[in-house]
Structure formats: structure tokens, C-alpha cells
Amino acid sequence: MAKFFLTTAIDYVNAEPHLGHAYEKIAADVIARFHRLAGDDTFFLTGTDEHSLNVARRAQEEGLTPKEFCDRMVAAFQRAWEVLDIRYDRFIRTTDEDHVATVQEIVRRINEHGYIYQGTYAGWYCVSCEKFLNESDLVEGRCPLHPTRKVEWVEEPNYYFALSKFQERLLEHIEKHPEFVRPESRRNEVLNRIREGLQDISISRSTVDWGIPLPIDPNQVVYVWFDALINYVSGAGFGGGQGEKSGKFNYWWPADLHIVGKDITWFHCVIWPAILMAAGLPLPRTVFGHGFINVQGMRLSKSAGVVVDPIRLAEEYGSDAVRYYLMREFSFGKDGDFSIAGLRDRYNADLANDLGNLLNRTLAMIDRFLGGVVSRPIESAPVGGAAGVAEAPGPPGTVAAAGMLPQPDGAGDERDRALRRTVREAVANYRQRMEALELSEALEAVWAVIDDANKYIDEKAPWDLAKSRERRGELELVMYQLAETLRVVAILVSPFIPKAAVGIWQQLGLAGAPAEAGLRSCEEWGGFPGGIRVRRGAPLFPRLEEEKETGRAGGTDGEAGQAGTAVEAGEAGTAGEAGEAGLITIEQFAQVEIRVARVLAAEKVAGADKLLRLDIDVGGEKRQIVAGIAKYYTPEELVDKEIVVVANLKPAKLRGLLSQGMLLAATSPDGKSLALITPERPVGAGAKVK
Ligand code: MSP
Numbered sequence: 001m002a003k004f005f006l007t008t009a010i011d012y013v014n015a016e017p018h019l020g021h022a023y024e025k026i027a028a029d030v031i032a033r034f035h036r037l038a039g040d041d042t043f044f045l046t047g048t049d050e051h052s053l054n055v056a057r058r059a060q061e062e063g064l065t066p067k068e069f070c071d072r073m074v075a076a077f078q079r080a081w082e083v084l085d086i087r088y089d090r091f092i093r094t095t096d097e098d099h100v101a102t103v104q105e106i107v108r109r110i111n112e113h114g115y116i117y118q119g120t121y122a123g124w125y126c127v128s129c130e131k132f133l134n135e136s137d138l139v140e141g142r143c144p145l146h147p148t149r150k151v152e153w154v155e156e157p158n159y160y161f162a163l164s165k166f167q168e169r170l171l172e173h174i175e176k177h178p179e180f181v182r183p184e185s186r187r188n189e190v191l192n193r194i195r196e197g198l199q200d201i202s203i204s205r206s207t208v209d210w211g212i213p214l215p216i217d218p219n220q221v222v223y224v225w226f227d228a229l230i231n232y233v234s235g236a237g238f239g240g241g242q243g244e245k246s247g248k249f250n251y252w253w254p255a256d257l258h259i260v261g262k263d264i265t266w267f268h269c270v271i272w273p274a275i276l277m278a279a280g281l282p283l284p285r286t287v288f289g290h291g292f293i294n295v296q297g298m299r300l301s302k303s304a305g306v307v308v309d310p311i312r313l314a315e316e317y318g319s320d321a322v323r324y325y326l327m328r329e330f331s332f333g334k335d336g337d338f339s340i341a342g343l344r345d346r347y348n349a350d351l352a353n354d355l356g357n358l359l360n361r362t363l364a365m366i367d368r369f370l371g372g373v374v375s376r377p378i379e380s381a382p383v384g385g386a387a388g389v390a391e392a393p394g395p396p397g398t399v400a401a402a403g404m405l406p407q408p409d410g411a412g413d414e415r416d417r418a419l420r421r422t423v424r425e426a427v428a429n430y431r432q433r434m435e436a437l438e439l440s441e442a443l444e445a446v447w448a449v450i451d452d453a454n455k456y457i458d459e460k461a462p463w464d465l466a467k468s469r470e471r472r473g474e475l476e477l478v479m480y481q482l483a484e485t486l487r488v489v490a491i492l493v494s495p496f497i498p499k500a501a502v503g504i505w506q507q508l509g510l511a512g513a514p515a516e517a518g519l520r521s522c523e524e525w526g527g528f529p530g531g532i533r534v535r536r537g538a539p540l541f542p543r544l545e546e547e548k549e550t551g552r553a554g555g556t557d558g559e560a561g562q563a564g565t566a567v568e569a570g571e572a573g574t575a576g577e578a579g580e581a582g583l584i585t586i587e588q589f590a591q592v593e594i595r596v597a598r599v600l601a602a603e604k605v606a607g608a609d610k611l612l613r614l615d616i617d618v619g620g621e622k623r624q625i626v627a628g629i630a631k632y633y634t635p636e637e638l639v640d641k642e643i644v645v646v647a648n649l650k651p652a653k654l655r656g657l658l659s660q661g662m663l664l665a666a667t668s669p670d671g672k673s674l675a676l677i678t679p680e681r682p683v684g685a686g687a688k689v690k
Helices: 020-038 053-061 066-083 097-112 163-176 182-197 226-231 229-237 247-253 263-277 310-317 319-329 340-370 414-435 439-462 469-493 498-507 547-554 557-560 586-590
Strands: 002-010 040-048 090-093 114-124 131-133 152-161 217-222 258-262 287-289 294-296 336-338 594-604 612-617 622-627 642-646 652-654 657-658 666-667 674-676
Touching: 002 020, 002 152, 002 163, 002 247, 020 040, 020 066, 020 287, 020 294, 020 310, 020 319, 020 439, 040 066, 040 226, 040 229, 066 090, 066 310, 090 229, 090 319, 097 114, 097 229, 097 263, 131 612, 152 263, 163 182, 182 263, 217 226, 226 229, 226 263, 258 263, 263 287, 263 586, 263 657, 310 319, 310 340, 310 594, 310 666, 319 340, 340 439, 340 469, 340 498, 414 439, 414 469, 439 469, 469 498, 557 652, 622 657
Parallel strands: 002 040, 002 258, 040 090, 258 287, 294 336
Antiparallel strands: 114 131, 114 152, 594 612, 594 642, 612 622, 652 657, 666 674
């Protein structure tokens, strides 16, 4: 088993986490989950960078010690990562004891190796960047990245790191190892800048006391960047007192991947490797400089009022939706422009329509046509018969038990084979893209499968196959193929949308979890076991209504909306489409699917006087609806009743409950009583009303 150690930049804690921080952590989490899925022993390190001047100032403003202030902010970062499903293995803080010890040990070593000397520093300092700027970097006397804040003139005795001595070795390393700086565009930038020449850098401060004491001069503290970079070595286990003699450190170090923003690639591709060379430690394999997330072309910045709170976003749209949007919409190495409209479009098009529909259609058909059970075609279909399952099973000796027979690769017709080919190619493409950190392109590969599977349904028309007994074998093959495709899709999307992946898995009726199944189980067709009963549940991605409509579905008068009654709420023939005379055409009416449903169970909705939650059977399909009839009916009197529902209404949420349809009822002219519409004599659940 290979090991894979990846890290993110550690965030400054002077302000709450923003979408840019979240973007990086989500990407790293996706990569970590992918490596776990691929079977690698994975270690994912993230954390916070706390010894900054900004922190000391903010703490003072709030009357707290810097450490107290950091504790509070760290909680906010950790909560954000929890909400966004970021599963790190260690959260390192630069105030952690083992990190402090590691920084001191590394400084001591570099000093012993002769790369630290004393000098005086004088220059312009940007507190927001925590770095000195050259006169030529200033724009109208200010930092170009933080124009709202004045740069400060700082003059102090301090210690220097002899960066210039590493120019040749760095050039040689980067030239020899094309994978060291990625993407390629950043590599070129870095190489060009190194060729312009390197200057020694100051690594201590004498005017500040919030920081790690410099072991060679206790009157100074270590410069925040020098301190921060070393977190990667501390996090790998250097700081337990044993340095590189520690088994843990030796196992994990060097890091396989540092993920950082493009603004700090210089620190990671030049200063960091030079520190490691000076300390006699091996260099990381790859530094990837990702792009920036902007809003309407503007940089996220609290001071400029451009902020997007990732927690609120996840609470409103779900963590999967945020993760999916950020990973799919923007190419990992490039900048991107965030917008709510973009997020909603991606959600509706890719998650609700493509993936959500594929799952819902497949499960509904398995329920309706196969009594909810997927069987392996090879077990039930006549070999070589009219069902078209012609080929013999796999090579002799490979089969352990009848239930585990791999499905022969030649089963079915050309279209069946084409779907399997699409899946096989996509899995290979996905693996390649993920290894190349082309995250958006990896998702594209998965969506090629989803698109093809949706087309496969349309072309195979299982509803026609279900009409004749002789075609049962074909029908079973189609449903098996779809179930197996969805199993593979659940595994492939699990690094990106972990909650939904588990949801798909459970609705398919599979045991365990997609993340445990592993990538290898996608590489061989036929992992879906036969004889499984699917467990259809609530849609994983209910469509988001137009923004102007969301108030109706989720707002205070939601009870009178979809969950109310058609007669009361006037939902069935909406006035907007009615034409000038208020009339609708027969075609418009035909778009409304009205069916008889049997009430299986009913109960009151806690905290909502008017609402009842009903489980109903719409002809072999179980659904939940929420209706505003609690004042007129008790739950008991509804059970077993045949009612009439609008079956093709977009699902909506009421009081957090999904309502998958609307029942019909009539209200008396004085508005005091209400009666459910029921068939005049029993006709059976699923009967169509016209
Ligand atoms: N503390 C330093 C990093 C030290 S690493 C040894 C730092 N902190 S930061 O809070 O300013 O940024 C943390 C990470 O978030 C960086 O990789 C940075 O590039 C990234 N991002 C900050 N704003 C961003 C966007 N708007 N978009 C994408 N990533 C951005 O730098």
C-alpha cells in the first residue's frame, strides 16, 4: 500500500473562514478521499497559522490574549470544515507544542549549518501579507493587494536566512523535477523569478512578542512565514522529540502534495525547499498552486466587503451542492468567478436533472417492473435465448458462488455493450484525471456515464419491455446494467459529494458504503450483487425552485402552497399559463398527472398545527406528502383511504419534510369545512384520473 501525505496552506485566523479558504480545503479533501478510495494510506493535514501581527492586533482590540482570540477563531474554522465534510487527519495549530519545538529545532539546525546570520532590516512592511515589499512593488505607496491599508516602515535588527546560496540547487531541482511545481504555468513563473536572482530573507522580528521565541536569540521571535512553513514537517511527526528518528515522520515525510493558492507559490516553491535543504531534509514531491475564487471579478476581501460565508452557503444548499459546484465549475489551476446563480444552475442541471433523475427513474422502474428486486441477468435469463443474454459466464475456476457470478462482458446487444464500454472508459479516464489533479475534468468523465445511462433508458424503453413476458430477460439485463452503473457512479462521486454517494448506495439497497468499496471495484463490471431489494427514498437532489418561488415552498405561508389542497390553493391550473380568458387547453390539463393513492400511514407534524405527514402508495411506489388538513382529519381516519393526488408536481420541502405530491380536496364556500376528493368506489392505488 502506498502512502500519500497531502497538506493545505494553514489559514490566518484574524477573520472568519471565507469561500477561498473553503475552496482549497474542499479540493484537498476531494483528493484525500480519492487516495483513500484508491487504497492509499492517506494522511491529510490542515490547520491554522496563528502567530501573525494581525492576530495580536485583533486580540488587543477585543481585550483578549492572542491565544484566547485564536482559540475562538479556530473553533470557527473547524466548524466550517465540519459543515463542509472536510475529513482531515490532523488539524495543526502553529501554537501547538510539538510545532513550536519543531520550529526551534529546525532554526537551530540551519544556524549550525551556517545559513543564518545577523543583520539590520529596514523596509516597507504589509501587515496583511505579513511581508516586506520592495519599493518597486508599491502602487501609489501602498501594497497592491491591500490598497486600503497603509504599509509600515519597519527598521530593526534581525536574523537572515541565506536564501541566495540555494539559487543553483533550486533551479536544478525544479528543472529536473517537472512535477515539483504545478500547474506548468506556475512552474515557468517560478523558474523565471529564480533566474532573476534570490535575496536573503529576514526570519525574525525584534519588535513583536507574539510568536515562537528564536532559539538563538530569545529577544526575537521567528518570522511568521518561517514558522508557518515548518508546520508540514511538525504535522508529519517531527516534533515528538525524536526529529527524523521518529518512525512516524520517516514514514510520512516527504509530503506528496502541498496544495496552496497561487499567491503563495513563491513561499512554497522557493523559500520552503531552501529551508528543507538547509536543514538537511528531503523535499516534497509536488506543490500545486490553485487559482482564486472571485466574486464578480473582485477578490474576496473582508475589508472591501466582498465576502461569501461558506457555512451559510452549505446550510442553504447542502454541503454536497457547494462542493460539487466549486469542483465542477472551476478548473483547479485557474481563477473562477463565484455566483449563486451558477451554483443553482449546476445543482439543477447536473445533480437534480442528470444524476437525480437517473437514480429516481431506475429505482422507480425496478420497483414497478421487477417488484423492487434486481437480479443478475445471468441467473435468470436463458443463455443464448430470446432474451439475448448470449455469452457463457466467465472463465471456469473464477466463480466462487452462484450469487457472485461476474456478469459476462458480452451479455445483451450492442447498446448494452456500449453502456459497459462507456463505464469502463470513464473509470480509467476518471482515475487518470484525478491523479493529474484535473478535478473538474474527472467529474466530466463521470457525467459522461450518467448522460449515457439516461440515454440508454430512453433507447431501451424498459416500459415497453415490461409489456411482454418473453422480454423479461432483456428487461432484467437493462435494470441490472443501470443498477451496476449507479453503483459505479456512487463510488466515483464519493470524494466529491460524499453524503449523496452514501444516499445512492443505500437507495440501491447495497451494504457498506461507497468509500469502502474502493476504486478497484469499479474497474471490473458486475460488482452489483443479484437478489438485492432496492430501497427507494426521498429524492437526493430535489429541484431548486426559481428563486422568486422559494418563499412559497419554504416560507411562512408554505402550508397554503404545495402542501395545501389544490382547490384551496388553486395550484392545479395556475393562472399564469391560463391565457387571456382564464382558460387552459386540454394539452395543458393533460400535463397534470392525477392519480389515486392509498394512504399507508399518517401522523401529525410536530410544531405545525395544520400539517399532516402521509405515506401513500401511488401504484407500487411509496411516497411522502405533507398536507394542510390536520384541522379537518385525524391521522387515524385517513389510513387505508383512497385519495386523489397530483403525482407529477415538483417535490418541495415543508418544515424540513419533503412533499412528493399534492392531495386534492374541496373547501366549502364559507371556508369552514374541507372534504378530501376520493373515488366514488375503490379503484386501486395508481389509477389514473382524467
Ligand atoms: N497563512 C498563510 C499560509 C501559510 S502556509 C504555510 C496564508 N493564509 S491565508 O489565510 O491568507 O490563505 C490561506 C489559503 O487560502 C492560501 O492558500 C490562499 O491562497 C487561499 N486563498 C485565500 N483567498 C482565496 C481565494 N479567494 N480563492 C482561493 N484561494 C484563496 O496565506
